[in-house]
Amino acid sequence: MADTNGSTVNAFVYQNVIRGQLGWVAFTKLTVVTVLTVVSVYVNCVILYALNSKRVFKESSRYILFAHMMLNDSVHLLLTFFLFLFAMIFVQLAKAVCSLILFLDSATFYNAPLNLAVMSLERYVAICFPLRHAEIATQKKTFIAISFIWLIGSMNILIDIITAAVVDPNLFYVEMFCSREQLFMQPWQPDLFSGFIAFLFVSVTLIIVFTYISIMITARSVSSNKDSAKKAHKTVLLHFIQLGLCTTSFLINTIDRALYIVTGSDTPLFLNLQFLNFLFLLILPRCLSPLIYGLRDDAVRPLFKYYFCYCSRKLQTAVNVQ
Secondary structure, three states: OOOOOOOOOOOOOOOOOOOOOOOHHHHHHHHHHHHHHHHHHHHHHHHHHHHHOOHHHHHOHHHHHHHHHHHHHHHHHHHHHHHHHHHHHOOOEEHHHHHHHHHHHHHHHHHHHHHHHHHHHHHHHHHHOOOOHHHHOOHHHHHHHHHHHHHHHHHHHHHHHHHHHHHOHHHHHOEEOOOHHHHOOOOHHHHHHHHHHHHHHHHHHHHHHHHHHHHHHHHHHOOOOHHHHHHHHHHHHHHHHHHHHHHHHHHHHHHHHHHHHHHOOOOHHHHHHHHHHHHHHHHHHHHOHHHHOHHHOOOOHHHHHHHHOOOOOOOOOOOOOO
């Protein structure tokens, strides 16, 4: 049965996803995941290279956070792919190695909504407190915020790893299929995991809603710089949409259990529907970030086109950072 403990942090670690389907069906699934991963990571890398090519991007809090999101999503997509591949070919790893993979996978998963919250706060300061924006949203403070994102995002998985090490240190030398449930050594860990998810997404949702409403009020009340306020309003709205996409990832186990009840475990129909569930709820939301943010940005889009198409001519475009 798929993931009865309710964990969704790992991108795709269900060992029965393609069990009994090692023919063309499994090859098709692997091809789809590989293509999506490679294309998305390539697009992210091009955007990162474009952001790194201009000093103004490296000094802007907004674009530093955007670059962090691209890097974070790329790491998570790559880990998603490898976990899927390991599940597909039934590879067992030493628990110590698996713990490292799960640490990065879990941290990058939780970093995404946290990064969205910080990006929304940066736009809130830029529009509602424009005179203090340069003082508050400095390069140094932005990197401090990113450090806190990683600290909070990795907190839950660190507790699980430390608990597993304390309960049975020798367990880390045992080979196993790599899944988050292997680190659940105490009955309270799944409850802590669920509570952490609820607290994280409620907090992030409240932050994004607050910044959205505040920017909307400011855009209506301030007569000057309404264009910037309107752009920020749309940007925070996109943050809210992206948060919704992240949140849907936590529905995967609920849907899996419903599919299991309706179709039965290990049937071809169940395995195919489970794969589609994984694809649309875990993979595609991560692939949409460059389209939602990077390619709609007037400053990033021309640079992205230039580097993506391998143009040899010198770029002649003005880059305006709002």
